[in-house]
Amino acid sequence: MNRSEGVVPARRRGLADEVADRVRDAVFDGVYAPGSQLREVELAEALGVSRGPVREALLKLEREGLVRSEWHRGATVTALSDVDVAELDSLRAALEQLAVGLVVDHAPDDALAAIDAVVRRMERAADEHEMVRCDLDFHDAVYAAAGHRRLREAWQAIRSQVHLFLLTRIGVETDGYLAGIPAEHRQLADALRARDREQALELFAAHRRHAADILRGAGRD
Template sequence: MAPARRRGLADEVADRIREAIFSGAYAPGAQLREVELSGTLDVSRGPVREALRLLEREGLVHCAWHRGTTVTTLSPEDVAELDSLRGALEELAVRQVIAHASDEDLAAVEKTAGLMERATDEHEMVRLDIAFHDAVFAAAGHLRLQDAWEAIRCQVHLFLLTRITHSTEGYITRIPEEHRELVAVLRARDTDTALRLFATHRRLAVDVVAGTTTPK
């Protein structure tokens, strides 16, 4: 076996770049240049290069020899695949939550929804949207399901960032209400209604990205 190496610096660099993407500093399609990043982060190019490989495995960036590294731009095919996989995972999560979640688990989900009321901008709302779904998957009590969510979590975050680049009209005011409704059906342990509302919640975002509807 090859000798073990410490990879803490590359992980930290990846965290910084990921945060910059999620904060909107680097939009989908933006170029990520190793020289500029190493200068900004005050590290050598080696950790930056390794960090970009980590982010590529997460689906957040795309590396190509003729174009360098760019923040991933999701194609219609990417969106369709991501939505179908997320839907399958979320359906199982909802069923698990309704069947097995404790009152404390549901309180944690409700707490994340409540934080949305105080969001001041779209990027913060996206973070809270992801945090809400983190809480739902945690409440499902299914470790392998949670691991599967973690595998696509960053791409879902990128998808929601893509959604707000298409339209922010009504976003800050409407998203908290949507999530209050999701909490209510989980607390009511109404499986059919919960599955329908979670599917509608996903579809609204996909339709905005696809340009087939405009949020009110």
Template structure:
């Protein structure tokens, strides 16, 4: 008798991964706003693939928190509720506190230079969606500089939802957004370079509070 298989044969998931990347990018670029329907048939036709990879991609994006599925509506881009906003803000704050502490205590000059480089890219952002992308990449650099693998993994687990959080923020109001965000991040870099944990943590908290307050303006 043949030996019983302990694991199932592997399946190639490259196509579903690519489809997920394309849909995610469409959300982040503003092509699909929160609440937009994501119809399998339309997506499959637009991407030139069968519905199978689209279905797998949507499930993956649902696990990221970027998509929600309901039996009577199908898949839609997640619309953040007030509770979602509050939970994301508090969780992001908890993770960011540890990240900042780690950076202040352990980051190398090269690490800080990478964070500063990410901040400078904001000065070249052409629109609000590109600025949000640069904002997320700045925080990517902070978590990378923290040198804490599990902390970075925790950030990656909520990264798409934080991106959606910031997209929702500019959807509520983008007044002054392009002009103020680069300066805020330059201040964050300057604070990190001082290695003064309290001052730096206060500035990061203030930076998060701005977005949270804008979102709380929603009726």
């Protein structure tokens, strides 16, 4: 028997992936806020596709942690609970501690230059949503500079949830956000370039803690 006869034929998933990209971008652009319902019929009509690709796309986004499905509510954009915030914060801490150490010890100058370039983009960000995207790009550049493939993959696995985390943060408070975030990231980049492990770890921890504290404070209101 030809072993290939036991392999299930591949399905074309390009359309579902495109739908997932469109819905993800809409969430990240603020079109759908946390807790918003994502109705298959409405999305299919808006995107000009059948419900099948929309259903597949929502399942993909659910695996990313961006969407939650409940039998009585259908699919909704994830609204982060206190437990979600705490878990994301602690997991980011573990990943970033390894990443920062690797960058300080081994990152080449061109990788550090890529981090600096993102900070310069942050200084030109026009609004909060663009700043959030730059913030994620900054951390992408840090993980790339670490030169650790599996660590970078672990970051990618939670990246959408961290994006949602930051969107939730600006939904709670924006005072000083556009003015303060570039300077904060400039400090992070400078500590990495100085190869100062202790200062870099301290600054990255403070950076995470500030955003998490805003969300924890909102949860107590």
